[in-house]
Amino acid sequence: MNLVYDQVLALVRAGANVVHIASYEWERVQGMCTAVSREFGIPMKVWSSSSGLSACDEDGRMRPEDPAQSDPIQTMIQLRESEKGGVLLLEDIQPYLEREHHQVTRWVREMCRMPGSPRRLLILGTPVPGLPLEIRKEVPTLELPLPGVEDLAVVARDTASALSVRLTEGASLLEAARGLTVMEARLAFGQAAVQRGRLGPGEVSLVVREKERVIKQSEVLDYYEPDARMSEVGGLENLKTWLDRRGRAFGSGAREFGLDAPKGVLLLGVQGCGKSLMAKAVAASWQFPLLRFDMGKVFGGIVGQSEGNMRTALHVAQALAPCVLWIDEIEKGLAGVGSSDQSDAGTTARVVGSLLTWMQEKREPVFVVATANRIEMLPAELLRKGRFDEIFFVDLPSKKVREEILGIHLRKKDRKPKEFDLSSLADASVGYSGAELEEAIREGLFEAFAAGVELRTEHILAALKATFPLSRTMGQQIDDLRKWASARARLATSEKAEALPAEVSPGVPKLRQETMRNLFIPDSPK
Ligand SMILES: Nc1ncnc2c1ncn2[C@@H]1O[C@H](COP(=O)(O)OP(=O)(O)OP(=O)(O)O)[C@@H](O)[C@H]1O
Numbered sequence: 001m002n003l004v005y006d007q008v009l010a011l012v013r014a015g016a017n018v019v020h021i022a023s024y025e026w027e028r029v030q031g032m033c034t035a036v037s038r039e040f041g042i043p044m045k046v047w048s049s050s051s052g053l054s055a056c057d058e059d060g061r062m063r064p065e066d067p068a069q070s071d072p073i074q075t076m077i078q079l080r081e082s083e084k085g086g087v088l089l090l091e092d093i094q095p096y097l098e099r100e101h102h103q104v105t106r107w108v109r110e111m112c113r114m115p116g117s118p119r120r121l122l123i124l125g126t127p128v129p130g131l132p133l134e135i136r137k138e139v140p141t142l143e144l145p146l147p148g149v150e151d152l153a154v155v156a157r158d159t160a161s162a163l164s165v166r167l168t169e170g171a172s173l174l175e176a177a178r179g180l181t182v183m184e185a186r187l188a189f190g191q192a193a194v195q196r197g198r199l200g201p202g203e204v205s206l207v208v209r210e211k212e213r214v215i216k217q218s219e220v221l222d223y224y225e226p227d228a229r230m231s232e233v234g235g236l237e238n239l240k241t242w243l244d245r246r247g248r249a250f251g252s253g254a255r256e257f258g259l260d261a262p263k264g265v266l267l268l269g270v271q272g273c274g275k276s277l278m279a280k281a282v283a284a285s286w287q288f289p290l291l292r293f294d295m296g297k298v299f300g301g302i303v304g305q306s307e308g309n310m311r312t313a314l315h316v317a318q319a320l321a322p323c324v325l326w327i328d329e330i331e332k333g334l335a336g337v338g339s340s341d342q343s344d345a346g347t348t349a350r351v352v353g354s355l356l357t358w359m360q361e362k363r364e365p366v367f368v369v370a371t372a373n374r375i376e377m378l379p380a381e382l383l384r385k386g387r388f389d390e391i392f393f394v395d396l397p398s399k400k401v402r403e404e405i406l407g408i409h410l411r412k413k414d415r416k417p418k419e420f421d422l423s424s425l426a427d428a429s430v431g432y433s434g435a436e437l438e439e440a441i442r443e444g445l446f447e448a449f450a451a452g453v454e455l456r457t458e459h460i461l462a463a464l465k466a467t468f469p470l471s472r473t474m475g476q477q478i479d480d481l482r483k484w485a486s487a488r489a490r491l492a493t494s495e496k497a498e499a500l501p502a503e504v505s506p507g508v509p510k511l512r513q514e515t516m517r518n519l520f521i522p523d524s525p526k
């Protein structure tokens with residue numbers, strides 16, 4: 001809030017007469033306008049289509065002045081002609097800036113040219129950004145970030161006193177509400193206070209649960225406390241070492257030492273080899289909250305909604321910082337970038353553009369972990385240096401890593417790995433992904449249980465023999481990916497996995513993606 005407030009003051013001092021503030025939070029926008037009017041010692045008025053014109057005193061109390069006033073133009077004329085100057089906030093003015101109201105737009109432009117003295121300031125308030133082209137160049141737009149802990153403290157105090165419950169102030173309660181708007185936080189605090197008859201550290205879990213619900217409601221984001229541990233990820237040791245180093249750069253002293261906050265990492269690779277698992281494990285090992293971002297859902301049905309979805313998600317991530325923003329299967333929904341045969345190619349490109357710009361410019365410690373398994377769908381600009389700190393290739397596990405993964409999953413099922421012949425299991429599972437190894441253990445457990453005996457190596461072996469790994473039918477695609485990655489990405493595991501059998505038997509039908517040529521494979525050096 002303070003940053004935006006300072007920006008408004010700077011704009012006004014630089015001679016701006018009209019400023020646009022985009023935020024759902026009308027209370028905070030009103031509060032900020034009141035502070036501006038106080039700063040310049042000028043009166044403040046608010047107009048909305050529902051309440052007409054009201055005057056606002058220094059403490060933010062509203063007094064109806066002309067409730068029947070339904071025309072925003074009249075209020076602008078009043079401001080322009082007032083001798084004392086003033087601040088006029090036009091709330092939810094968006095619909096009036098559409099084409100059929102071109103008079104309003106015209107008047108806004110007129111207001112931009114008001115003489116600077118006495119000080120007069122017109123503020124356009126809208127819930128979402130986006131001004132018509134006609135005034136975009138003349139009216140600067142500022143977006144209010146989600147409330148910080150100071151704002152949330154005010155909300156907590158106000159809620160507690162309104163509900164007459166005891167408030168035990170503490171950082172954990174306010175931290176828990178980060179990522180919510182003022183209205184959402186008020187509701188979350190209110191519900192917790194009503195249920196428990198008090199508000200304090202004991203109510204953190206209730207507030208977190210409400211936050212999970214609210215974030216989920218945005219449809220593109222999921223919030224969860226990460227549960228995977230780094231020790232549950234087999235192999236990928238290069239990636240683990242790299243992440244460990246980057247994690248330290250979020251710690252105290254790193255900025256002073258001259259380190260930039262890490263931006264993020266792109267994990268490319270074969271299905272089921274631990275990319276998503278790694279995203280969860282990073283968040284857990286750094287003890288950051290994890291936000292899962294669904295790229296496919298960003299491109300919602302209504303035109304213009306996709307950009308809004310993206311913006312909301314990035315705001316929430318910023319408010320929750322430090323956090324891990326996990327963009328799973330980033331290639332989903334990116335298919336249209338750059339292609340002209342897609343009617344929404346423009347939108348897709350804009351959405352991706354805004355993500356890239358945000359990644360480049362963000363100062364908050366939001367670490368992006370993006371995963372993908374189809375490189376041909378990724379726009380080139382995403383892969384350019386400087387977007388992600390690093391691109392890692394996650395390949396099928398080598399023999400040693402397969403043993404490790406089998407061990408991890410046996411332990412998860414409360415079995416002792418040393419009681420199994422991991423070496424022969426690993427020999428029998430060339431080309432199997434981590435997910436397929438896990439599945440073989442699960443299958444083996446079913447077999448053993450049905451036979452009424454304890455799980456043994458043979459059960460798992462039989463399960464492995466009974467299935468085909470995906471790599472058997474996607475050999476070409478995986479080979480292409482390996483070639484591409486050897487030139488462009490770092491290897492997550494240094495030890496190479498076995499080469500895949502040359503070609504699938506001609507009898508096996510192929511999926512479309514299995515036959516598609518990959519355009520990104522560099523020529524091998526002659
Ligand atoms: N390296 C690994 N170590 C331990 N378990 C693994 C590993 N790789 C995969 N698994 C198991 O397989 C499951 C699925 O893996 P994960 O979802 O991480 O794969 P992915 O690489 O994200 O695949 P996709 O590209 O299909 O999304 C994991 O939850 C885990 O149980």
Ligand SMILES: [Mg+2]
Binds near residue numbers: 275276371
């Ligand atoms: Mg995944």
